[in-house]
Amino acid sequence: MARQTTKRITSIGGQALIEGIMMRGPKKTVVASRLSDKSIDVEDMKVTPLKEKCRIFGWPFLRGIAGLIESMTIGYRALGISADKAGVDEEAELSKFDQWCNRVFGDKLMPVIMAVAGVFGVCIAIGLFFFLPVLLFNGIKWLAGSPESLEFWRSTIEGVTRILIFLLYLVIISAIPSVHRMFRYHGAEHKTIFCYENQEELTVENVRKYQRFHPRCGTSFMVLMLIVGIIVGFFIPFQDPILRGFCKVLCLPICVSLGYELIRICGRHDNIVTRIIAAPGMWMQRVTTKEPDDEMIEVAIAAIQEVIPENGEDLTCPCRK
Numbered sequence: 001m002a003r004q005t006t007k008r009i010t011s012i013g014g015q016a017l018i019e020g021i022m023m024r025g026p027k028k029t030v031v032a033s034r035l036s037d038k039s040i041d042v043e044d045m046k047v048t049p050l051k052e053k054c055r056i057f058g059w060p061f062l063r064g065i066a067g068l069i070e071s072m073t074i075g076y077r078a079l080g081i082s083a084d085k086a087g088v089d090e091e092a093e094l095s096k097f098d099q100w101c102n103r104v105f106g107d108k109l110m111p112v113i114m115a116v117a118g119v120f121g122v123c124i125a126i127g128l129f130f131f132l133p134v135l136l137f138n139g140i141k142w143l144a145g146s147p148e149s150l151e152f153w154r155s156t157i158e159g160v161t162r163i164l165i166f167l168l169y170l171v172i173i174s175a176i177p178s179v180h181r182m183f184r185y186h187g188a189e190h191k192t193i194f195c196y197e198n199q200e201e202l203t204v205e206n207v208r209k210y211q212r213f214h215p216r217c218g219t220s221f222m223v224l225m226l227i228v229g230i231i232v233g234f235f236i237p238f239q240d241p242i243l244r245g246f247c248k249v250l251c252l253p254i255c256v257s258l259g260y261e262l263i264r265i266c267g268r269h270d271n272i273v274t275r276i277i278a279a280p281g282m283w284m285q286r287v288t289t290k291e292p293d294d295e296m297i298e299v300a301i302a303a304i305q306e307v308i309p310e311n312g313e314d315l316t317c318p319c320r321k
Contacts, residue, residue, distance in 0.1 A: 012193055012304060013216060015075055016186035018178050020085070021300050022078035023189070025307025031078045032303035033085040034295065040302045041085055047074055064260025065253055071218065076118060128165055129226075131245035133158040138241060151239075159230030166226060170287045180290065185299070187212035188292035190285075192300035196308070202301045204294050212289040215274075216267040219288045220281025225259035227280065 014023040020033035022045075029047040032040055050066040051058035057066035137157050141150050173179045194210035195202060214220075232251050238244040266278040292300075 012196060012307060014189040014193065014300075014303065015071070015078065015218070016182050016189055017078060017082040018182045018185075020082045021185050021189050021303045022075065022082075023300075023303035023307050024074075025304075026309055028307045029074060030303055030306045031081045031085075032299050032306070033082050034299050035085060038295075040299055042302055042306050043081060043085075044306070045074065045077060045081070060261060061257040064257040067260055068256050072118075126245075126249060128169075129162050130248045131241055132165070133161040134241040134244045134248075136161055138239070154239075155230055155233030155236075158233060159226060162229065163223070163226050166222065167284070167287070170284070174287055183288055184290040184292045185296050187289040188296040188300040189303075190214040190217065190289060191292070192297065192304050196304055202305060204297050204301070207297050207301065208294075212291065213282045213285045215278045215282065216263060217281065217285055217288075219285050220266070220278060221259055221263050223281040223284050224262050224277070225255045228255045228258045228262070 012023070012025055014021050016022075017031070017033070020031060022029065022031050024047075029045045030042050031045060032042045035041055047070075049057075050070055051063065056062055137154055140157070141147070144150060174183060188207075190212045191207045191210040192202065193214060195207045198210075200206045229248070229251075232254055233248065236244055236247045236251070238247060262277055263281075266274045
């Protein structure tokens with residue numbers, strides 16, 4: 001299906017969860033979850049955007065950093081809410097380790113697990129995306145006899161390596177049943193937002209016909225960050241893997257800011273230039289979004305209906321996801 005366009009400008013966006021969807025509107029953020037009894041639960045997360053707490057986070061380039069921080073923190077909260085709503089089988093026998101965790105952490109067990117997983121994930125990401133590509137390039141250069149002519153291609157080869165690692169990671173985790181299900185909710189989220197932006201009635205039948213690839217998706221944002229990182233890498237003179245990797249970590253805010261501004265432009269304009277810029281991220285969404293079933297679409301509809309402003313504020317909002 002061809003990319004849909006609309007004169008209606010909105011700030012509706014979302015994030016897929018394993019058994020639900022987090023949907024963000026101009027003034028409200030909710031988590032809609034499919035419960036074990038097949039009903040849909042919608043909970044208001046009561047989120048205050050960073051730009052409302054501090055005006056400078058609404059400025060160009062700084063808003064990209066604020067958006068990433070918000071997505072990470074709110075996303076972890078949403079995952080915890082979704083997991084809590086899904087519940088556990090109380091009749092299942094807990095292992096001794098599970099019993100010890102419950103005794104030590106009690107109601108704080110889920111936040112602790114999420115925090116540990118988050119720290120562990122960040123450490124792995126830094127190793128894979130900032131240090132491993134440098135080590136691999138240095139290895140290739142050494143095997144080739146360390147020609148200086150190869151140094152010109154360092155940033156390009158490191159950047160392509162990061163993109164391939166990212167793609168391989170997505171392909172591997174997409175084979176996990178729970179992650180595959182989350183990617184189907186991701187598709188439902190995009191289809192529903194497309195339906196809303198085109199001002200059609202939010203029904204399963206209407207939502208189903210839209211494509212699942214959206215230019216404002218977080219996947220596209222990540223791909224644009226990686227591509228911008230290639231350009232930034234040309235200005236880092238160091239070859240030492242530790243020093244170069246550390247510098248790339250320090251340059252991360254630059255990549256985030258530029259990537260965010262590019263994805264805003266792609267979301268607001270539809271022309272040959274924006275289509276070329278958005279193409280890599282749209283292609284990557286073939287991995288991170290899958291076709292949803294009707295029940296998943298129903299959850300997405302329930303979520304978006306809760307965040308649509310009653311006063312029509314989103315009709316003139318100059319920002320997007």
